[in-house]
Amino acid sequence: MMLLHCEKILHQGEKRLGMQDEDFAATQNIEGTTVRLWFRKTELTVKAMYQPILDYLSKYIELTDTEAERFKSFLKHRKLRKRQYLLQAGDVSTFETFVAGGCLRSYSVEEDGTEHIVQFAIENWWIGDLYSFLSGAPATLNIDAIEDSDVFTIDKSDLERLYREIPKFERMFRILFQNAFVAYQQRILSKISQTAEEQYIEFIGKYASIEQRVPQHQIASYLGMSAETISRIRKQQSKH
CATH class of the missing domain: 1.10.10 (Arc Repressor Mutant, subunit A)
Known part of the structure; x- marks a missing residue:
């Protein structure tokens, strides 16, 4: 939290010139004089923004503060509007995506426009075109937001670098990919039986x-x- 300004209050409810919507004020009495302290919410907001994915990671691995900060440095935060694409078929998928809030889907589209949904992803789920991500081939799936969503993406090159720097991540993502394979197999079996x-x-x-x-x-x-x-x-x- 960053202290921006301290001033004696002249008018209640007055907003200091140049302050932004994300700034806020707190009043305090100092030696008989009421002053207003202006703060910027940015630091608090950023910390809260990363909390969902850090909470998710804590279920699998234990990170030091330094490791958590390094991991966060590789992430890209995106806000998706309802129906906005995250990935389109034909593009190469170079990233994996964690859903911090909202709901996404992956799907293919036939020539006549018929959609076949492969996956839904709600909070604390990962989503992507795994075949394209691993092989470098063009994606066969579209991914878009069913509702306004917050996601974190991590590029393949950054993920490889993360594996080298903090090996415990390689084990965690290996488990995630294995779980994804098992889920697809179970879905096929469910459809058959x-x-x-x-x-x-x-x-x-x-x-x-x-x-x-x-x-x-x-x-x-x-x-x-x-x-x-x-x-x-x-x-x-x-x-x-």
Whole structure:
């Protein structure tokens, strides 16, 4: 937190010339004189901004303050508007993305415009075109925001550098990539062996509260069902 200015109060509610919206004031009595101390929120805001991803990391690895600062130096923070692209098919994916807030999806599009959703990503999930990221080939997936979202991206070159400087990150990301492979395999098996209702129940268990955040037709696209089938399952579930 940065102290910008200290002045004797002349008029209550007065905003000092040149102050910005992100600045704030606190009053204090010093030797019988009420003064106003002007602060800048930037430092506090930045600390809070990184907290979701640092909290996530703490579940897997323990970082020193120096290591945490080094990791943060590799991150790029982005705010996405609803429907804004993070990645478009045909581009090479050079980064992985952590969702700090909001909801994103990855999907392919057929020539007739039909969408096939591969993944949803809500808070504390990673999303990307893993094939493009690892191989350097053009992405086959689009990634966009279903709602206004906050994300952190880390470039592949920076990730490799992070592995060398702080080896514990290599183990953590290896586990994440392994988990992603297992998730895709389980999804294929679910599609082969489960009923439509069982797939839907499994989906809701995996994506908490997603029903309230994602349009029904997108859930249907992800599950490879029609919107009418989803509607029927929901009606059956409401009777239980």
